[in-house]
Amino acid sequence: MLVLILGGTAEARALAAGLVALPGLRVVSSLAGRVADPRLPVGEVISGGFGGPEGLTRWIAEHGPGAVVDATHPFARTMSESAARACAATGVPLLGLRRPGWPEGPGDAWLRVPSLKAAADALPALGSRVFLTTGRRSLPVFAPLTGLWFLARSVDPPEPPVPANVHVILDRGPYTVAGERALIGEHRLDVLVTKDSGGELTRAKLVAARELGLPVVMVDRPPAPGGVTQVADVADAVTWVRDHAG
CATH class of the missing domain: 3.40.50.720 (NAD(P)-binding Rossmann-like Domain)
Known part of the structure; x- marks a missing residue:
């Protein structure tokens, strides 16, 4: 069959x-x-x-x-x-x-939103240096946010339009908590945006955000x-x- x-x-x-x-x-x-x-x-x-x-x-x-x-x-x-x-x-x-999606646990500071557009709307009130891990096809949604700086991580290069102040890292999981902490510290990131994809390959960023006290904008699936x-x-x-x- x-x-x-x-x-x-x-x-x-x-x-x-x-x-x-x-x-x-x-x-x-x-x-x-x-x-x-x-x-x-x-x-x-x-x-x-x-x-x-x-x-x-x-x-x-x-x-x-x-x-x-x-x-x-x-x-x-x-x-x-x-x-x-x-x-x-x-x-x-x-x-x-x-x-399954990721569960929110003690010490997490998550804002759940229904869409990428809602995530973009929420960002200016949460931080100015954004760790964006929603995939290369999502960057046009955040392009109008000219007052923020973005570290965008994706497997392949994004296509325009992209935010004016963006640094792109091409990488794929699995990631480690230590590596995510170091990345957040190196770029002085103060807010994380991600999709509720679930799984272990990319969960380390959530642990690092919890340990460093970063708010997380979580896009519901x-x-x-x-x-x-x-x-x-x-x-x-x-x-x-x-x-x-x-």
């Missing part, structure tokens, strides 16, 4: 590794192609997207997967909605694999599509696929 994984995350790579070991399964992982040098999963890989829900519907109809697992980033709302529509149209079982079974653990996703594969 063919299983399609909509991937690009650490969980998607772990799921692909778990599924290729099962007999009778052919595993194909799809990457959006937004990262120039992505970490590739085991098994077959296709890249570049499908062209919206209609394109994904056509791909499913042509290739006949027995199951689809949406293991995209928690903020990949468009892809998740496309998967829900395409699987509903073709009758193919769909599972969402979404890692969009809701998962309705009517789609959701799991948070790779092992549960493997079990789901195995059950649907008979």
Whole structure:
């Protein structure tokens, strides 16, 4: 049976590794192609997207997967909605694999906001030197904030428009608490902006912010599509696929 994984995350790579070991399964992982040098999963890989829900519907109809697992980033709302529509149209079982968000703990000073625009609106009252870790595609939202200085970290270079006062670091996790503390101190950062992506690869910045007393602007993740079974653990996703594969 063919299983399609909509991937690009650490969980998607772990799921692909778990599924290729099962007999009778052919595993194909799809990457959006937004990262120039992505970490590739085991098994077959296709890249570049499908062209919206209609394109994904056509791909499913042509290739006949027995199951689809949406293991995209928690903020990949468009892809998740496309998967829900395409699987509903073709009758193919769909599972969402979404890692839990980060919980706020004692000593944290978080401001939860519903969007990147709300994060930008809140910043001037919170600090002047911003650690921006919301991804390269988010920088245009912060470009109008000419009175702030930004340290923006992303895997690939951002595209304009970008804030006038921005220094870009190209890097990818995992990060350490010691390294994040040093980065914050070196650049005299006084506020952190991030998305509630969850996971351990990038959690160190939150620990460092807590230890140094930095406020955190936390952008809430969009809701998962309705009517789609959701799991948070790779092992549960493997079990789901195995059950649907008979």
